[in-house]
Amino acid sequence: MQIGQYPLTRQRRTRQAPFIRDLVQENRLSVKDLILPVFVCEGSHITKAVPSMPGVYRRSIDQLLIYAQEAQALGIPALAIFPVITPDKKSDNAEEATNDDGLIPRAIRALKAALPDLGIISDVALDPYTTSGQDGVTNENGYIINDATIDILIKQALSHARAGADVVAPSDMMDGRIRAIREALEASGSVNTLILAYSAKYASNFYGPFRDAVGSAANLGKADKYNYQMHPANSDEALAEVAMDIAEGADIVMIKPGMPYLDIIYRVKQTEKCPTFAYQVSGEYAMLKAAGQNGWLDEEKVMMESLLAFKRAGCDAILTYFAMDAARLLLP
Ligand code: PBG
Numbered sequence: 001m002q003i004g005q006y007p008l009t010r011q012r013r014t015r016q017a018p019f020i021r022d023l024v025q026e027n028r029l030s031v032k033d034l035i036l037p038v039f040v041c042e043g044s045h046i047t048k049a050v051p052s053m054p055g056v057y058r059r060s061i062d063q064l065l066i067y068a069q070e071a072q073a074l075g076i077p078a079l080a081i082f083p084v085i086t087p088d089k090k091s092d093n094a095e096e097a098t099n100d101d102g103l104i105p106r107a108i109r110a111l112k113a114a115l116p117d118l119g120i121i122s123d124v125a126l127d128p129y130t131t132s133g134q135d136g137v138t139n140e141n142g143y144i145i146n147d148a149t150i151d152i153l154i155k156q157a158l159s160h161a162r163a164g165a166d167v168v169a170p171s172d173m174m175d176g177r178i179r180a181i182r183e184a185l186e187a188s189g190s191v192n193t194l195i196l197a198y199s200a201k202y203a204s205n206f207y208g209p210f211r212d213a214v215g216s217a218a219n220l221g222k223a224d225k226y227n228y229q230m231h232p233a234n235s236d237e238a239l240a241e242v243a244m245d246i247a248e249g250a251d252i253v254m255i256k257p258g259m260p261y262l263d264i265i266y267r268v269k270q271t272e273k274c275p276t277f278a279y280q281v282s283g284e285y286a287m288l289k290a291a292g293q294n295g296w297l298d299e300e301k302v303m304m305e306s307l308l309a310f311k312r313a314g315c316d317a318i319l320t321y322f323a324m325d326a327a328r329l330l331l332p
Contacts, residue, residue: 027311029304031075031330035121035277036323039213040064040107041084052209053282054289056321058084061110068115074327078119080169080319081107084215085128093137094129098155105163112164121196122165124157124181125172133211133219135172135228144228150177157181161190169254171198173228182249196277197250200238200264203229206257206283213282238264242272250274254319257281259306262313269314278310280320288322304329 014024039058041048046060059067068079083103089096096102104122111120126149127135132142136149149172157168168185170177178197185193203226211217230237242253253272255265256279269276288306292299303322310318320326 027308029308029311029326029330031327032077033307033311033315033317034076034323034326035078035080035119035317035319036071036076037080037082037279037319037321038064038067039082039084040103042086042103050209050213052212052286053321054293055325056213056285058213061107064107065110065114068111068118071324071327072115072118074324074331076118076323076327077317078121078167079111080121080123081111082123082210082214083107083128084213087215090129090131090219092131094126094152097126097129097152098159100159100162102159105159108160108163108165119166120164121167121169122160122163124153124160124168124170126152126156127172127216127220128214131219132223133216133221134223135225136174142223144174146174146176149174150180153177154180154184158184158188158190161185161188161193165193167194167196167252169196169198171201171254171256173198173201173225173230176248178245178248178250194251195249196252196254197245197248198256198279199242199245199250199253200255200261200268201229202232202257202261204232204257204260204281204283206260206281209282209286232260235264235267239267239271242268242274246272246274252277252316254279257284258310258318258320259284262309265310265313265315275316276314277317277319278313278315280306280310280318280322282321285321300325300329 014020041058041060043060044062047057047063050056108120125135127133132138134144136144139145160168252275254277255261258278258280265278288302291297
């Protein structure tokens with residue numbers, strides 16, 4: 001055999017057996033990286049399926065408490081809660097969003113009373129509450145008015161903080177809302193309430209099943225969110241959004257959607273080095289579920305691979321509807 005004919009460097013040496021694959025593994029997924037998004041609705045003893053998201057349910061507060069306890073028992077650190085607002089409570093100016101006795105404040109109080117150590121992240125945005133299905137109040141042309149919307153978002157965030165939310169998460173994409181909410185929280189003494197800013201939120205078509213779940217799809221109709229959420233073609237703009245939100249007082253930034261935007265997660269984490277979360281959104285979940293149910297993909301395997309990819313891109317935590325399933329697989 002002639003020396004030099006074959007490789008000396010063999011990348012396959014470190015792939016040959018589990019022990020060495022384990023030792024050289026660069027990124028790992030832990031249950032501590034997972035945030036479970038949940039939908040809460042009025043009533044009691046209700047668990048109502050979301051047809052476009054198999055395995056996901058809208059739960060009344062009593063049922064949510066049971067589910068939240070399961071999540072905590074599996075080691076999941078936090079829930080992100082979203083409301084299903086009944087049509088009679090929706091209005092042009094989203095008054096219900098600032099009601100201290102509204103569904104979300106009641107759910108937060110119940111969760112914090114029952115499970116004080118489970119982190120509660122509440123969504124700050126008006127779309128479940130507006131008759132337009134938009135994340136803000138609109139003028140006569142249907143344009144979302146930035147500053148008038150901020151005034152309501154401040155009240156909504158304060159109401160959630162009063163109810164006991166650990167983290168408020170503005171997902172509306174109005175300019176300047178992080179500073180306004182931070183100042184209001186400080187002024188009211190909620191200095192330790194965290195802000196998770198949906199900084200780079202794209203005008204994505206992957207949100208469809210979520211809008212079915214919260215019941216805003218019919219309100220939105222054929223309208224879109226292009227004049228406030230980001231264009232999917234843009235990437236530098238995401239860095240500008242993130243820098244702005246950090247300067248305004250955000251503790252954590254979010255990129256959304258997730259899988260089609262891993263390049264954005266990577267750039268944000270490389271540039272800002274700040275706590276960075278991403279949202280594997282409803283449409284991403286629906287795709288993987290559908291393929292799994294058809295036998296076209298191995299659901300468990302693609303679920304774990306997709307979540308690990310978020311970690312590789314630089315995510316600190318991932319909001320995913322797979323959180324419970326992934327947590328079960330991650331059990332020691
Ligand atoms: C709205 C909001 C949306 C999602 C989270 N908060 C939808 C939207 O912007 O239309 C989507 C989450 C998902 O698709 O799972 N403020």
